[in-house]
Amino acid sequence: MKKRPYVKGLAVIFMLAGLSAPAFSGSEDVNVENAWSRASIGASRPGAAYMIVRNTGEDAVTLTGLTTPLAMMPEIHETKTNADGVSSMTPAGEITIEAGESLALEPGGLHVMLMNLQNPMTEGETFPLTLTFSDGDEVTVDVPILDIAARGPEG
Amino acid sequence: MQRRHLLRYGAAGAGALGLMLGVGWWRVDGPGASKPAGQRPLALSAMDFRLTDHEGNEVGPDTLIGRPTMVFFGFTYCPDVCPTTLSDISGWLDDLGDAAAQMNVAFITVDPERDTVEAMAEYVGYFHPAIRGWTGPEDQIARAAEGFRALYERVPTKGGGYTMNHTASVFLFDAEGEHVTMIDYHEPREFAVPKIRRALPEDVAGAT
Numbered sequence: 068m069k070k071r072p073y074v075k076g077l078a079v080i081f082m083l084a085g086l087s088a089p090a091f092s093g094s095e096d097v098n099v100e101n102a103w104s105r106a107s108i109g110a111s112r113p114g115a116a117y118m119i120v121r122n123t124g125e126d127a128v129t130l131t132g133l134t135t136p137l138a139m140m141p142e143i144h145e146t147k148t149n150a151d152g153v154s155s156m157t158p159a160g161e162i163t164i165e166a167g168e169s170l171a172l173e174p175g176g177l178h179v180m181l182m183n184l185q186n187p188m189t190e191g192e193t194f195p196l197t198l199t200f201s202d203g204d205e206v207t208v209d210v211p212i213l214d215i216a217a218r219g220p221e222g
Numbered sequence: 223m224q225r226r227h228l229l230r231y232g233a234a235g236a237g238a239l240g241l242m243l244g245v246g247w248w249r250v251d252g253p254g255a256s257k258p259a260g261q262r263p264l265a266l267s268a269m270d271f272r273l274t275d276h277e278g279n280e281v282g283p284d285t286l287i288g289r290p291t292m293v294f295f296g297f298t299y300c301p302d303v304c305p306t307t308l309s310d311i312s313g314w315l316d317d318l319g320d321a322a323a324q325m326n327v328a329f330i331t332v333d334p335e336r337d338t339v340e341a342m343a344e345y346v347g348y349f350h351p352a353i354r355g356w357t358g359p360e361d362q363i364a365r366a367a368e369g370f371r372a373l374y375e376r377v378p379t380k381g382g383g384y385t386m387n388h389t390a391s392v393f394l395f396d397a398e399g400e401h402v403t404m405i406d407y408h409e410p411r412e413f414a415v416p417k418i419r420r421a422l423p424e425d426v427a428g429a430t
């Protein structure tokens with residue numbers, strides 16, 4: 068609950084600053100906000116991307132897949148840290164977002180994993196990422212590529 | 223964990239046993255615990271491994287004694303946890319200001335097959351300059367992890383690749399090489415930075 072004003076605030080800052088505000092297309096009921104990713108070293112390592120996926124519609128939506136020209140195998144993964152402090156990542160499968168709820172893809176939790184990069188991720192550029200939902204709707208967002216040491220959508 | 227204490231203290235006699243168990247509980251499960259006793263890292267002076275830093279220098283646990291130290295295990299093909307932690311560490315070091323220059327920070331790879339000295343050099347170059355990247359033969363990495371009680375495991379991924387599960391906490395040692403505490407993965411800065419200051423000598427911790 069507390070996160071919402073913060074997220075909205077950031078969106079406003081993005082617009083005021085004239086930074087690349089997330090671009091939407093496709094479904095009217097899903098908004099993607101605060102998308103960001105880190106630059107890569109070359110193309111042999113996997114990349115990660117983060118964003119808030121907000122379901123503003125009246126019905127639940129289920130995120131079933133991702134596509135991007137940047138990576139052959141984009142997938143939602145979940146990082147978990149167990150009681151021993153050991154972190155692991157597993158594919159998260161399909162994710163349902165209830166009406167009015169949002170899905171946070173953020174460091175150390177659910178994230179977009181970009182496997183088999185087709186080219187390096189260069190700071191200052193963006194790449195298109197298409198989210199596909201079970202009803203056939205698609206949302207495409209331009210994900211800004213930030214510094215390799217970025218901590219959030221603001222850098 | 224309890225059994226370990228029973229065995230160790232059993233020889234001290236029945237009278238002392240009750241008292242020691244009390245102390246053991248406080249350290250193991252109670253408020254004094256930073257990690258379960260069986261998994262507490264050794265003192266740096268009790269560890270034994272030889273690695274190479276990202277500038278090609280031979281390094282080991284003795285390299286870290288004399289200054290407070292942070293150690294983190296990870297690998298450069300790690301897309302989420304490792305860049306997040308290295309960014310967190312960089313942020314803590316920025317907060318510490320001049321005191322950061324009085325610390326050792328070592329990022330030890332658990333994936334020496336891909337993380338060569340050159341790969342480590344390129345990777346750590348994007349983070350705070352105090353962070354050193356350490357790699358070496360697999361048996362030496364294993365000995366290091368054993369000393370720190372760090373865990374890691376190679377996990378195959380779809381498409382024939384692999385990733386590594388690994389301990390994501392940051393290990394904190396004082397200048398004498400004694401383990402002070404752990405900083406959990408993605409622990410907020412307002413908790414992490416005071417923990418680090420506790421490991422610094424007083425004259426250094428005061429400086430900003």
Ligand SMILES: [Cu+2]
Nearest residue numbers: 144156180302
């Ligand atoms: Cu992942």
